[in-house]
Amino acid sequence: MTSTRRPQVRRVLPDDEASWLAAYDPAQFPPFAVTADVVLLTVRDGVFSVLLVERGTHPFRGALSLPGGFVHADEDLDSAAVRKLERETGVRRDAAHVEQLGAFGAPGRDPRMRVVCVAYLVFAPDLEAPQPGKGTRSVRWVAVEQVDAPALAFDHDEVLAAGVERARAKLEYSPLATAFVGEVFTVAELRGVYEAVWGHPLDPRNFHRKVTGTPDFLVPVGRPAPVGPEGGRPAALFRRGPATSLRPAMLRPGRA
């Protein structure tokens, strides 16, 4: 997360600067609005999915879009994204990984006025039915594969594509796949995340060796073992470990 702390002015203003500031007119700058929009990704039943809302207000009323909205005048960008996430989808911030994706600000991307969207990327485990908030008619999970190009309001197709590609890349060199599963999980569940996000099957044996052999990636949970879904030997349980990167990386199949 970027820029969480509040006061950023680290120099006391000298007298001439302070007097200049008093005479300053903000209207001389081009007027922009800033939104914080959220690419909330999860894996549900083995399907890599994104949370979309049906817009209840203009513009693009009735169309699907990413959840999000205007940043308040005295609000941090990160805070705005988390607020939108919680209010508009019912997802709690501490249950997910949140990072900034980037800014999207082509002129004309919003018919109302010049709007720069600061997009956030969120990884969450499969959550109960999310709740639509004010201004949205409904919220739904949509398989990422089913969102084909001209599907979303504004330039959100482009934002989503950037988020999906970033997610796929991050699984390679970070332990963030654990953000898609619950507090405790099995190696098979974690493998399912990789397979869903990458759209490639992975060898269960080699995957097991890799994730259990990487120091600080997984921490075994003392508790013995859970149930088996359709039979089979029960799997061991793990928690996320303290590792912050994966070195060497987990290699994504099907690339040079």
Place this chain on the structure above:
Amino acid sequence: MTSTRRPQVRRVLPDDEASWLAAYDPAQFPPFAVTADVVLLTVRDGVFSVLLVERGTHPFRGALSLPGGFVHADEDLDSAAVRKLERETGVRRDAAHVEQLGAFGAPGRDPRMRVVCVAYLVFAPDLEAPQPGKGTRSVRWVAVEQVDAPALAFDHDEVLAAGVERARAKLEYSPLATAFVGEVFTVAELRGVYEAVWGHPLDPRNFHRKVTGTPDFLVPVGRPAPVGPEGGRPAALFRRGPATSLRPAMLRPGRA
């Protein structure tokens, strides 16, 4: 680069939406200004350096900051960054690699008003003395190592730190080190880039094997060989190849 194309509204507005739009009042949204600021990095004489300007206007007049400025009302974010780059530093866009770094928008980061900065990261070869533009007193290269925390105006210390870390990471898994050297270069020059950016010496033999053995990373130039700086066998010349990623990655020394 993100969002280069212009018209982004891809739905014709229905009648009710158009009439609503006509009655729309932009003043109802919190007023923001948006700047495009540039982290321009290079390697000069083996020193990883950033281009800083001395501010000629308020706020932070006289202080060092990243080059940048306000985005125009009808201007793309990328275009604004490139414009700032060219006008404020004299660097031509096609001689460099440009990518978006992220948005920085903590309230209070600019004493004038609420300003969101969209930062861009630029890699350029060592360039002639850059030219200061309007509003800046001077432009200078500063070694990245010498910029210690409370040194720059606004929150530019934070922006610079993000850019430097991104640059260090990108050398690992992308062929972008070639953006720091000229059109044609030797393996030793390229190695010098890695060593300067990472601050670690690399084994010349292993480095040579890695970069020449990675397909499409380097293309040998027909021309035989150049001069030797202080004697020694003349080195072969290469151009950047068509590769867009480095797999497996070039591993940065000194990390788990």
Place this chain on the structure above:
DNA sequence: CGAATAGTGTCTCTCAGACAATATTGC
């Protein structure tokens, strides 16, 4: 026992790190 899933072991190939040895140039 058979089916199904979890986990271990083995083999091979690629590749990074260490470093010897050779090649080519200026002085």
Place this chain on the structure above:
DNA sequence: GCAATATTGTCTGAGAGACACTATTCG
């Protein structure tokens, strides 16, 4: 020849991909 740099080659250990095999559970 000597110094300096470029380039090739060799050895070793870590680790990925392929896959046989063992372990544990349910019915």
